[in-house]
Amino acid sequence: MGVRTNIIDKWAERAWADYLIAVTVIGAHLLIIRLSGSGDWLTWIGATQRTDMYAAATGAVSAIGGLSAIAIAIYTTANGERLRAVRQQRHGELRRTWRSLLQGTALACALILAAFSLDRDGDPFSVRFIFEYAMVFAALRFARFVWLFDQIMAVSDADLVEEGSSVAVPARDPNWLERRRRQYDSGA
Numbered sequence: 001m002g003v004r005t006n007i008i009d010k011w012a013e014r015a016w017a018d019y020l021i022a023v024t025v026i027g028a029h030l031l032i033i034r035l036s037g038s039g040d041w042l043t044w045i046g047a048t049q050r051t052d053m054y055a056a057a058t059g060a061v062s063a064i065g066g067l068s069a070i071a072i073a074i075y076t077t078a079n080g081e082r083l084r085a086v087r088q089q090r091h092g093e094l095r096r097t098w099r100s101l102l103q104g105t106a107l108a109c110a111l112i113l114a115a116f117s118l119d120r121d122g123d124p125f126s127v128r129f130i131f132e133y134a135m136v137f138a139a140l141r142f143a144r145f146v147w148l149f150d151q152i153m154a155v156s157d158a159d160l161v162e163e164g165s166s167v168a169v170p171a172r173d174p175n176w177l178e179r180r181r182r183q184y185d186s187g188a
Helices: 003-013 017-036 045-076 081-118 128-160 174-185
Strands: none
Touching: 003 017, 003 128, 045 081, 045 128, 081 128
């Protein structure tokens, strides 16, 4: 097992690490701002533009939550032998992970909405950092979601493609579109 695989496995087992990583990233950003006096990119735009960005980000993070729900539906409806075995052996871990992903999306949306409602001219409450934290956290959760979905799909795909399968692959017909157009034109 390589170093990369080991790191990914450790990250996959520890959903709570996303909270710490996001805090570390924002902490480092705050330190850079304090030491250099620059890099506070959200102060470069006005409060109106920030609130517009918060609204757009809320929509994007919510869409990720919707994709998570779709992925869960795909996972629960797949019925290959390997995927059934994974669900039987790891159902508790998978349920916790999916729930954590959905809860993380809800938390990110709530934090962005809090920033949206509290931001004023000059940002006296520094809520822009709440927004930054929410976005870093959402990005980490999205990476986790993509990774988990890819793992589940790999197991599901393995059920579809058995070695030595006698299923015939249909021949590709490059002229099907033209034939279809002629058929449509003659019927119209």
